[in-house]
Amino acid sequence: MLAAIAMAFFHGQPQLAVIYGASPSLAVHGMATALVGPVGLVLTIIGVVVCPITSGDTALRSSRITIADELNLNHEKLVSRLKVAVPLFLVAFGLTFIDFGLIWRYFAWSQLIVATVVLYAASAYLMKIEKHYIIALLPAIVCTLISFGYIFQAPEGLLLPSGVANLLSVIATAIVAVLFLKYSFKK
Structure with a gap:
């Protein structure tokens, strides 16, 4: 949704490329300040920063549980959870180096x-x-x-x-x- 708002707010992709070339946070700040004011800016920051972090956490946890269930691993103990979570985390970390x-x-x-x-x-x-x-x-x-x-x-x-x-x-x-x-x- 944020991408659609940005396309409309900055009148298409060329302007977005200029803004995002500087910093994506400038684009979010500009849109939030103009569209929803200072209170909305705080809520936007929460939505742009906090929500993706919690979504990532949920995705990794559900992936760990799904993998453990498929492999019939008992994941009640911390060591058992780490056997699945560490490789999963390493794969996720490795993905951060890809475009x-x-x-x-x-x-x-x-x-x-x-x-x-x-x-x-x-x-x-x-x-x-x-x-x-x-x-x-x-x-x-x-x-x-x-x-x-x-x-x-x-x-x-x-x-x-x-x-x-x-x-x-x-x-x-x-x-x-x-x-x-x-x-x-x-x-």
Whole structure:
């Protein structure tokens, strides 16, 4: 949400590049001061600093618990928790040395994949209860097309020329949609 506000506030990407080149905190300070005043500035700082820290903490803790559960490890004792937490922390720390823009693009793409799967699941459920499944299926198909299109032509993906990538995206999306419909109508 903050990115969308920044795009509107600074009139697009070129101005953002200048502001963020100096310091992202200047952009946040400028937007918060102009839009919500001094009290809102304090709340914005809390939202920009505190919330991501607690989200990261929650993500690492839930990852540790998930890994321990999958490996059937007893994680009641501190030593057992550290056996999973330390390698997990080291991987997370290692990710801080990678270009954040690259990580963010992969993260955004993976979130689109998750949303797409949920839309297909909702479509299947709506089919099962004989409701209007098209309301979830059409966005699922569009998300599938976007997901394929991105990974086929992105620099961090297959880096195919856009014409080839778009054609392959349409073909792959059609295959996924046909398989989904074929499988769903069988049940």
